[in-house]
Amino acid sequence: MSLRPFALLLGALLFAVPAAAAERPNVLLICADDLTSCLDEPGVVTPNLDRLRTRAVTFERAYCQYPLCNPSRSSMLSGLRPDTTGIYGNGTPIRQAVPDVVTLPQLFKKNGYFTARVGKIYHYGNPGDIGTDSLDDPESWNRVINPAGRDKAEEGLIINYTARRGLGSSLSVLEADGTDLEHTDGLVAVGAEALMTEHLNQNPDKPFFIAAGFFRPHCPYVAPKAHFEPYPKGSVTVPPFDGQPAGVPDAAVSRIKPYPWYGVTKEQADDSKRAYYASVTFLDANVGRLLDALDDAGQTENTIVVFWSDHGYHLGEKGMFKKTSLYERSAKAPMLVAAPGVTDDGGSCERPVEFIDLYPTLADLAGLGEKAPERLEGVSLAPLLKNPSADWDRPAYTQTQRSKQYGGMGYSVRNARWRFVRWGDGATELYDHDADPNEDENLAADPAHAETVEELAGLLDDYAAN
Incomplete structure (x- = not known):
């Protein structure tokens, strides 16, 4: 690429710049x-x-x-x-x-x-x-x-x-x-x-x-x-x-x-x-x-x-x-x-x-x-x-594509405490960021967190419906 456009633009730097009083x-x-x-x-x-x-x-x-x-x-x-x-x-x-x-x-x-x-x-x-x-x-x-x-x-x-x-x-x-x-x-x-x-x-x-x-x-x-x-x-x-x-x-x-x-x-x-x-x-x-x-x-x-x-x-x-x-x-x-x-x-x-x-x-x-x-x-x-x-009560949604082997698109929802992931093949992940910020322990299958999984899965259902 020619550097000529940069030379022309850099010439502008030699001039004093007035402070704009834009509204x-x-x-x-x-x-x-x-x-x-x-x-x-x-x-x-x-x-x-x-x-x-x-x-x-x-x-x-x-x-x-x-x-x-x-x-x-x-x-x-x-x-x-x-x-x-x-x-x-x-x-x-x-x-x-x-x-x-x-x-x-x-x-x-x-x-x-x-x-x-x-x-x-x-x-x-x-x-x-x-x-x-x-x-x-x-x-x-x-x-x-x-x-x-x-x-x-x-x-x-x-x-x-x-x-x-x-x-x-x-x-x-x-x-x-x-x-x-x-x-x-x-x-x-x-x-x-x-x-x-x-x-x-x-x-x-x-x-x-x-x-x-x-x-x-x-x-x-x-x-x-x-x-x-x-x-x-x-x-x-x-x-x-x-x-x-x-x-x-x-x-x-x-x-x-x-x-x-x-x-x-x-x-x-x-x-x-x-x-x-x-x-x-x-x-x-x-x-x-x-x-x-x-x-x-x-x-x-x-x-x-x-x-x-x-x-x-x-x-x-x-x-x-x-x-x-x-x-x-x-x-x-x-x-x-x-x-x-x-x-x-x-x-x-x-x-x-x-x-x-x-x-x-x-x-x-x-x-x-x-x-x-x-x-x-x-x-x-x-x-x-x-x-x-x-x-602020809005969660954040992120999605990414996988091959048909894994059911295609996967989705996640993140609120103040939890990240819940649901892959296209039905596999799920749940991470408690209060206790596990590195997301090392998947709690999705833990009966103690079934209510949280249900709640966050509902958010993904609503997201997909919209």
Whole structure:
């Protein structure tokens, strides 16, 4: 990809940026790819996300509707559940599945916002589609940038521990040469900053909706060498594996072949997790560039910032890597919302929420709630932004597809205490998060919990009926 567009955009950074006195807030949507809930794990270095959290509400129990990139992103950006969009895989664009959809950025575009995308917002094959439009939705944006850095150009240097798997579904690592700004995610940050600066110089009274879509920490786990320094070899390890946990249905782990860890050694699994953490720290550095850009432009007090990952990620737990499970580690992912004047003191919210709630939330915060589509299937989180401990009785639903051998689609429901899973073949799982946060003991067959199983199964029945 030519760097000429970046050179032109970077020229805008040489000009002074007037602080806009817009009546409507800007929106900066920052998307990570395959980021697990590791921000509070000891040793994981994320100073810039920590900085954002001081003025954001951190949703500690935010759940995807489908733990796979395209279904999750399509659901969040449309405000519709996967069973409504019909998107269960990575090959279908949202506009093809739902031709009349008004996407989240499109709502802002239709109501006078400048909308722009840099990098992966709708689905991209990662790393295969880096530098392309992939499954983008042109009706969502006024401007787009598709950067590609040396990580894409130097894929031949990557060590792939799972040789039979392509890089996009591999356990593979590279301590890369070059600076942050030579890599794709560094170019995403630079491109988003340049678009913001250019827009503010040309249209200081018009609000923006800019989406920065980072490709890390999705595999291959590639980051500049400096980001590996907090994680010396041997300091990061996967949990021990002693065989498939008792009472766990085969459907739950059927996507990991060979099982466990796709057949890699313990040392290779450890190195993959180490490189994943380095990729998280690289992601964090680029988030910091965006936060600095807002500060430098005088826009921090006028910009809603959302940080979000499309789903969670396994890092060796229960012998699993990656996503597409219905366990907490796959279904839950980081979600932060900083709304000036609403979340200024920060806070932590333990209420279960869903990614489809982001659409009505942002519409509400920007004063576009009445103009949003009537059929949105989430609800505004504004009450929880104002009071993270407010009463909240909505559970969160996540689903994922399995082969016909296991009955097809499986569903889970998560409330404040319990996760209940029902697979298409009738197998069930029940986990008590008050006593068992790692979901090690399946209580579904325990007569002492029959009433809880009946109650949560009823919620799934109601969900399927709607």
